[in-house]
Structure formats: structure tokens, C-alpha cells
Amino acid sequence: MERQILHVDVNNAFLSWTAVDMLKKGNTIDIREIPSVIGGDESRRSGIVLAKSPKAKIFGISTGETLYQARIKCPKLKVYPMNYNLYKQSSNKLYQLLLQYTDKIERFSIDECFLDMTNYLQGKSLLEIAYEINKRVKQELGFTVNIGVAHNKLLAKMASDFTKPDRVHTLFEEEIETKMWPLPVSELFMLGRKTIPKLYNMRIKTIGQLAKTDKQIIIKKFGKHGLMMWEYANGIDNSEVQYKHEKPKGIGNSTTLPVDVNDISKLEEVLLTLTEQVTYRLRKYNLLANVVNVQLRTKDFEDKSHQRKLLRATSSTKEIYVEAKKLLHEMFIDGIPIRLIGMRVDNLVEKDEIQLSLFNQADNEKQEKIDKVIDDLKQKYGYTSITRAGKLNIEKEIKLKDV
DNA sequence: TCTGGGGTCCTAGGACCC
DNA sequence: TCTGGGGTCCTAGGACCC
Numbered sequence: 001m002e003r004q005i006l007h008v009d010v011n012n013a014f015l016s017w018t019a020v021d022m023l024k025k026g027n028t029i030d031i032r033e034i035p036s037v038i039g040g041d042e043s044r045r046s047g048i049v050l051a052k053s054p055k056a057k058i059f060g061i062s063t064g065e066t067l068y069q070a071r072i073k074c075p076k077l078k079v080y081p082m083n084y085n086l087y088k089q090s091s092n093k094l095y096q097l098l099l100q101y102t103d104k105i106e107r108f109s110i111d112e113c114f115l116d117m118t119n120y121l122q123g124k125s126l127l128e129i130a131y132e133i134n135k136r137v138k139q140e141l142g143f144t145v146n147i148g149v150a151h152n153k154l155l156a157k158m159a160s161d162f163t164k165p166d167r168v169h170t171l172f173e174e175e176i177e178t179k180m181w182p183l184p185v186s187e188l189f190m191l192g193r194k195t196i197p198k199l200y201n202m203r204i205k206t207i208g209q210l211a212k213t214d215k216q217i218i219i220k221k222f223g224k225h226g227l228m229m230w231e232y233a234n235g236i237d238n239s240e241v242q243y244k245h246e247k248p249k250g251i252g253n254s255t256t257l258p259v260d261v262n263d264i265s266k267l268e269e270v271l272l273t274l275t276e277q278v279t280y281r282l283r284k285y286n287l288l289a290n291v292v293n294v295q296l297r298t299k300d301f302e303d304k305s306h307q308r309k310l311l312r313a314t315s316s317t318k319e320i321y322v323e324a325k326k327l328l329h330e331m332f333i334d335g336i337p338i339r340l341i342g343m344r345v346d347n348l349v350e351k352d353e354i355q356l357s358l359f360n361q362a363d364n365e366k367q368e369k370i371d372k373v374i375d376d377l378k379q380k381y382g383y384t385s386i387t388r389a390g391k392l393n394i395e396k397e398i399k400l401k402d403v
Numbered sequence: 404t405c406t407g408g409g410g411t412c413c414t415a416g417g418a419c420c421c
Numbered sequence: 422t423c424t425g426g427g428g429t430c431c432t433a434g435g436a437c438c439c
Contacts, residue, residue, distance in 0.1 A: 013439095040407055040408095041407095042405085044407095045405085045406095045407090046406095046407045046408085047405075047406095047407090048406070048407060050407080063439095064406080064407090065404090065406085066404070066405055066406065067405090068404090068405050069404080069405080082407095108438095108439085109410095109438080109439045110439080111439080112439075189437095189438085190436095190437065190438075191437085192436060192437050192438080193436090193437090194435085194436060194437085195436080195437090223413085223414080224412095224413070224414090225412095225413075225436080225437095248409095248410080248411095249410085249411070249412095250409095250410070250411080251409090251410090252408090252409065252410075253408085253409080254407085254408060254409080255407095255408085256407065256408085291431095291432095293432095301404090301406075303434080303435095304433080304434085305432095305433065305434070306432080306433075307431090307432060307433080308431090308432085309430090309431065309432090340407090340408095342408085342409095344409090344410090
């Protein structure tokens with residue numbers, strides 16, 4: 001049976017949500033109406049554009065470029081900081097509204113949802129519901145969304161990306177040829193900056209040209225990814241809306257250091273902080289990790305990572321840190337300044353599914369108790385209340401260097 | 404480039420086993 | 422040994438998404 005799919009995409013999400021919040025707090029200007037962006041923190045060397053207003057777009061400012069470049073394009077540009085908690089709250093409000101239409105909702109990212117409306121139409125057409133959601137979000141929540149209307153996820157997603165903002169677009173099978181095929185291949189979902197030049201070399205410039213190229217030729221050149229891109233170009237996508245919220249498959253944190261760091265003991269201290277954050281989240285999900293991974297980025301933007309499978313799954317800060325520290329030492333080369341350090345855990349399993357050997361249990365429980373005491377305090381008093389003595393030192397030192 | 408951070412999935416090659 | 426072939430597991434790194 002034909003599926004009924006909507007893709008809801010918040011227009012300029014971070015910026016719109018900030019605008020709504022500022023208006024609510026009595027601010028008189030709507031930052032959506034002026035050249036403005038949400039930007040990272042330049043003093044922490046993460047000064048890039050995360051979201052932009054339509055007026056900023058007119059100046060040629062694009063997401064991902066540096067604030068420095070953005071200001072050259074528009075000297076009077078207003079820059080507002082990131083506020084992740086606000087985004088999460090705003091995203092939840094949207095989700096609550098969408099739940100009134102179907103419980104088959106996949107939260108694809110903080111500002112995008114797929115809705116499976118099959119069997120939830122209640123006498124209305126899919127398009128009618130799309131317009132109703134569009135209107136209600138604007139009236140009740142104060143920001144606008146684009147909605148893609150189609151019979152599979154890929155086409156719904158492509159449709160919501162057409163003209164913006166505040167629009168509803170359909171992309172049914174019979175519309176593929178006129179609405180999607182004339183677009184450049186770079187517009188196709190899952191085709192990124194590495195694949196586009198290769199397609200150009202094959203004289204493939206539009207989605208239609210890709211769709212009409214022999215499938216086997218694309219598979220031979222791009223493998224599994226090739227099959228997917230050929231199917232997408234032809235509007236084929238049988239994937240389901242993943243509405244059962246799944247646990248993460250990996251959890252990680254990384255940070256660009258305020259200054260390049262040459263000293264491994266400093267890196268160790270940052271690594272400990274990252275490990276504490278990651279394992280805290282791991283325990284909150286009631287998961288255990290089987291693999292520990294450490295990533296470094298050098299001053300010259302060269303990335304490397306090392307990972308290792310553990311002898312047994314764990315969520316213990318201490319156990320994971322011991323392994324992460326080993327990995328750091330294996331990778332670190334004295335004299336090569338480090339710009340970014342990250343750590344992540346992978347191959348996660350449900351804690352309750354693991355059968356602990358009796359031999360390990362006593363030791364394990366002791367470590368668990370220590371972690372739990374700290375977690376409970378973090379829960380109660382906020383994350384920053386618990387810091388290790390060593391951590392405070394490095395933050396102070398980095399700040400001093402930075403000035 | 405004055406170039407973020409959190410994810411998922413895939414591939415290639417080496418180690419190891421039968 | 423001038424060393425087969427298939428399968429699985431592991432690690433490093435890449436591509437892509439928002």
C-alpha cells in the first residue's frame with residue numbers, strides 16, 4: 001500500500017528559535033528581519049556560522065563559513081550565541097504538536113521530523129494536514145516550517161527543501177521528472193562534496209542525468225553508495241519512519257582547544273573531562289561500551305584516530321579513561337601541536353543484557369557506586385558542580401594563555 | 404581557511420582460523 | 422615453500438548528514 005509521509009523542517013531553526021525567545025523576553029526587534037547569524041565562539045576558535053537570517057543570505061553568507069568572512073560580506077552583521085537548551089525546548093514543543101497528528105514520528109535531527117501519516121489521515125488528505133500543521137506551528141509556536149509531502153521519506157525530504165521559508169511542497173511519483181530531475185546533482189540527499197566532482201567528470205550534472213545513467217555503471221564506480229544514489233535519483237526509497245526512539249550506537253565528545261597544545265599532560269586532563277562527560281551520558285542511557293576511540297586533529301588539520309575493543313563492556317569512567325589514555329599515548333607525537341581532541345565510545349550494549357561473571361562482580365559494583373554518587377550530584381546540582389581538581393587547573397591556564 | 408561538534412554507515416586491509 | 426581460499430573480527434579512516 002502507498003505510504004503517506006510528511007517531512008517537517010524548521011526554517012533557519014537556531015536563528016528562528018532565538019528570535020522567538022528574544023521577542024518573548026520583550027526584545028523589540030525580530031532578528032529574522034535583519035542581517036543576523038547564530039555563530040560559534042571566536043575566542044574558542046569555533047567561530048563559524050551555524051544559522052543565518054534571509055537578509056544575511058542576501059549578502060552571500062553561508063552556513064559553515066567563518067564569522068570573519070561573514071563580517072567582510074556584511075560589516076553590520078549581528079551575531080548571536082548558540083543556546084542548545086533553548087533549541088532542545090523548542091524542538092520538544094514542535095514534537096508535542098506533531099504528536100497530535102500521529103505517533104509515528106522520527107526525530108531525524110533537532111529541527112527535522114518525518115511523520116508516517118498512513119492510517120492517520122482520518123478522512124483528510126495528506127496535503128490538507130500538511131497545511132494545517134504549517135499554520136498551527138506558525139500561530140502557536142511563532143516560527144515557520146517547510147513541509148514536504150510524498151509517498152516515501154526521500155521524496156518528502158527533497159520536497160521540503162524546495163523553496164523556503166514557510167512553504168508546503170508535494171513531490172509525488174508523477175512529479176519527479178518535472179520537479180526533481182532538473183535540479184543539480186548536488187541537491188540530491190546524501191551526495192556531498194567528494195562525490196559531486198566525480199559525477200561531473202562522468203558528465204552527470206543533474207539529478208535526471210544520474211537517474212537515467214545505467215545503474216550498473218554507477219554501482220561499479222561507487223559501490224553500495226552508488227546503488228543508493230541511483231535509487232534516490234529515481235525517487236526510490238523503501239526505508240521506514242523510525243518512530244521507536246532508539247538508543248544511540250555511539251556517544252562522543254570532542255573539543256577544539258583554545259590554543260594548540262604540545263604538552264601531553266594537558267591533553268590527558270582534557271581527555272579526562274571528555275571521558276567524564278561521555279561516560280555520564282552512557283550511564284544515563286543504561287548502556288555499556290565495548291569500544292573506546294580517541295581522535296586528534298593537528299594544527300595542520302590532519303585527523304587521526306585510534307580505537308580499541310575492551311575485554312568486557314563497561315560504563316566506568318575509570319576503566320574507560322585508562323584505555324583512552326593509552327590510545328592517546330600511542331598516537332601523540334611530541335612536537336606536533338594538537339588543535340582538537342575527542343573521545344567516543346562505540347559498540348554499545350544494554351546493561352541488563354550483559355551477564356557479569358561472578359569473579360568481576362565485586363570489583364565492578366564498587367566502581368559503579370563511585371560513578372553513581374557523582375552522577376546523582378550532577379543530576380541534582382547541574383553538570384558543572386562536580387569537577388576534578390586537575391581539570392580546574394588546565395582551564396585556568398588555557399584562559400591565561402588565551403588573553 | 405581565521406575551517407564546530409555530534410552522529411551513522413561504509414570500506415580496505417591485516418590478523419587469525421579452518 | 423616461489424604459500425590456497427573463505428570467513429570473521431578488528432582497526433583506521435573516509436564520506437555524509439544536520
